[in-house]
Amino acid sequence: MNITFLGTAAAEGIPFPFCDCLTCNHAREHRGRNIRKRQSILINRDALIDPGPDLYASCAQLGMSLTELRHVLVTHNHPDHFQPVNLQFRAKGFRQQTDLPLLTLIAPPSVLATWDRFGSNDASAEISRVPFLPGDSLSVPPYRVEAIEATHIEEAMNYIIDDGRSKLLYACDTGLYRDRVWNALEAHRLDAVIMECTLGSRMSARTHMSVGHMKTMLDRMRLLGCIDDRTQLFATHFSHQQVEPHEPLSRMLLEEAGVQCAYDGMVLTLGEEHSA
Secondary structure, eight states, X not given: OEEEEEEOBOTTOBSOTTOOOHHHHHHHHHOGGGOBOBOEEEETTTEEEOOOTTHHHHHHHHTOOOTTOOEEEOOOSOTTTXXXXXXXXXXXXXXXXXXXXXXXXXXXXXXXXXXXXXXXXXXXXXXXXXXXXXXXXXXXXXXXXXXXXXXXXXXXXXXXXXXXXXXXXEEOSOSSOXXXXXHHHTTOOOSEEEEEOTTTTTOOOSSSOOHHHHHHHHHHHHHHTSOOTTXXXXXXXXXXXXXXXXXXXXXXXXXXXXXXXXXXXXXXXXXXXXXX
């Protein structure tokens, strides 16, 4: 399973245009891995999680095409995670020389309502919608997808994705899991965990995680046998106001939690990573 980080920031991105904090100013001056678009990942060129506002720019910068895309999963109905126009522009008039495969849109009902509210048309965009809620699971070959409840807004989900060879937990946006979620997670043995660390080491909140919360979650996963020393662990979804620039943030995450710091363009092939 190849995973490309298209974006690794929280809602404002880094740098945020209306901010002159240390992290934003450092990103403007030094660029590189300090520049973070809004959170999104691409799996094996055919599955995308969260088509947010930076999707097109990220694909252009990384030299990536979405012509093989078959599945889109949406975690929740916030505008930094779902922008209907990204899928509206799949209509044939915008790509007259290109034929695309039918796209399965897997999303909570609130996201599908946003899709409808923007005047979107399933047939025009060549989309088949699948309403999805925490506790649901389905097969979209080559993947088995299961949704677990996120501690965020109503209907928010995290995803467990299994391609038959490896299993990924994608945990953005969420705070600490509620007890009932652990019952669902206990049955899984994970090869990789991608988990938000929106708040860095600076604060705590109910609907997002700090590095301390990450450690609490990972410790419980180890206790349940969900992860072990072979599981690859990545932190992502960073807020400019709560985290340091990339290099000190990377050191802090590795030293305090044993977790790698994701960056835009990172490619994970469960077991190794390289820049896109």
